[in-house]
Every structure is written in structure tokens, then in C-alpha cells.
Amino acid sequence: MPDHRSRLRTIPVHTLANGHQLVLHVHEMESGRPGPTLGVIATIHGDEPLSIEIVRRLLQEVDLSRLRGRIRALPVANPYAYQSSTRNLPLDMSNLNRIFPGDPDGMLSEQLAHVICSHFLPGLDALVDLHSGGIWPTVDYAYIHDEGADLSRVFGLDLLFKGPSYAGSLGNHARQNGIPTVVSELGGGQADNERFIGRGVRGIVNVMRHLGMLPGRPELPDRQTIVHDIRILRPHHGGMMLSEIGVERLGQAVPVGTLLGRVVSPYTFETLEEVRAPFDPSIMVLTRQRFTKVEPGDYGFMVADGAGAETV
Numbered sequence: 001m002p003d004h005r006s007r008l009r010t011i012p013v014h015t016l017a018n019g020h021q022l023v024l025h026v027h028e029m030e031s032g033r034p035g036p037t038l039g040v041i042a043t044i045h046g047d048e049p050l051s052i053e054i055v056r057r058l059l060q061e062v063d064l065s066r067l068r069g070r071i072r073a074l075p076v077a078n079p080y081a082y083q084s085s086t087r088n089l090p091l092d093m094s095n096l097n098r099i100f101p102g103d104p105d106g107m108l109s110e111q112l113a114h115v116i117c118s119h120f121l122p123g124l125d126a127l128v129d130l131h132s133g134g135i136w137p138t139v140d141y142a143y144i145h146d147e148g149a150d151l152s153r154v155f156g157l158d159l160l161f162k163g164p165s166y167a168g169s170l171g172n173h174a175r176q177n178g179i180p181t182v183v184s185e186l187g188g189g190q191a192d193n194e195r196f197i198g199r200g201v202r203g204i205v206n207v208m209r210h211l212g213m214l215p216g217r218p219e220l221p222d223r224q225t226i227v228h229d230i231r232i233l234r235p236h237h238g239g240m241m242l243s244e245i246g247v248e249r250l251g252q253a254v255p256v257g258t259l260l261g262r263v264v265s266p267y268t269f270e271t272l273e274e275v276r277a278p279f280d281p282s283i284m285v286l287t288r289q290r291f292t293k294v295e296p297g298d299y300g301f302m303v304a305d306g307a308g309a310e311t312v
Contacts, residue, residue, distance in 0.1 A: 022112075031067040034069065036126060044170060047087050137288050142159075159225050
């Protein structure tokens, strides 16, 4: 009989000034049958908790009797950022996803990145890096690069972004070190959570089927759109964002000049700024629910240039 194993191991990072021990919790599932090792990582940004539930449900639903190879999952890669619901680690205010592979003698975030690269990445044959829109915005796309392009396609989202990779991101570091990686940006904003969680679990299962870790064929949409130019529309004023484009319109195209949202003062109720679609057409990539708080420089909306899009 195959040797079925599932275990939780902890990776110590460092002791903090408050006496707490910073550790990472890694779930490992192994079938006892030969096959690839798939890494799944979530919550590199602490304000993206939806990805934790994707990991939990994946591990709950995977049938070990059908698995080949092993899964290594890190549901909370940035525990103190998660604790404070912030994008960056509050102890040094660094964006963990811009400093990989880290530095064992650097700031805490750099030391954390180094531990992840030293103790989580080695031995992986593929990696799924889960992200979302954060506390207020909701997003829906995956990155696609030449290395690991097949994984991005089979993850099964409708919209794929073929653009430059962020220097210092985990996905960029993993690909440079021979680990095919798909980075998904899925959900957030507490909007339609069940649908986005289900699509995230399905995406990882699709990857596992593609890698031969599970039987069956990936469940793919009828068509996928690849875009090459995505623009982040950041407001210049803070206040209350009144969104004109709901979450249900993610992936849809709107004409150039379409009013996407208005920043309104919560004190005087005057309109401080209008945000409009810059491309003809503009494909909605990230949007917000009807009423959300916004600061200058936040992710207001994200749109892709539909004129240069490819359908596959």
C-alpha cells in the first residue's frame, strides 16, 4: 500500500523584541508514489486573507489516495503583516514581495524572505503564488511568462497578463531558479468570496492534473484573453470612492472615457476627482464595490489595453 502522509512542520525565523517566536507553518502532503513536488504559497501580503482559505480548502479536498507526488503549502508567508491586515510587514514597513531572495543579515523582511527561499523553495518542481486585491479592491487575472506559461494557462482564469515581472518578487526569483511559477491575482474586497475561492482551488487542482499529480484533465474556460499593457489608476485625493463598475464586470471591456468611479469627500460630499477609462477599449482588471475608503495612491482601478489583447 502507498505510504500516505500529511504533516505540519514549523520553520523558525527569529525571536522578536516582544519575546514572540516568528515561525512559518508549512503543510506537507505526500502520497508515497513518485511524482512532482508542488509548492503553494499565500499571504505574502498581509491584506490578502482570501488566499489562506483557498489553501485550506485545497488541502481539505485533495484525495491522498489519488495523489502522486507531494504538496508543500505555506498559507501565511507574512504572519505579522497578516496580523495587522497590512500589505507590508509593519515592523520595518517593507513589501516582502519586492525583496526576494532576501538577506540573512538584512531587515526583518529580508531575513524572512531568505528563510522562505532557503527552507520552502528548495526541491519544488512548480509553484503557485496566490494573491488577491487586498482589503478594498477585487481583482481577477493571472500572470503569464515564457517560463511556466503552460501552468498559467491551465490555472484557468479568463484573463492573463503577459508583462514584466517585478524585480524582487517571489515569482521572479523562483523562475530565475528554474521553478515554473504561476502567480494569480484573484478576489479580495470581500466581494463574491465563495466564487473566487472556488476558482482558486480549481486552478491549483488544474495545475496538479497538468503535472500528473491527480487524474483527469484541467477544467478550462472556452477562451482566454492575454493582455500586454495593464495600467494602475491611482487617485490623487483620498476620501470615499464611489465605484461605477461593479465586481461582476471584471474582465469586461468599457469604452475609453467611461467613468469608473468618483472620489467624494466624506466631510463636504463634494466630488474631488473622477477616474475614467484610459484605453479604447479598457478591459476591467481590478475594481471596487460601490462604497469604499480610498487614500491618494491606492489601487483605485486597474484596466488593460483591449486594443492589444490576444484571444487563445
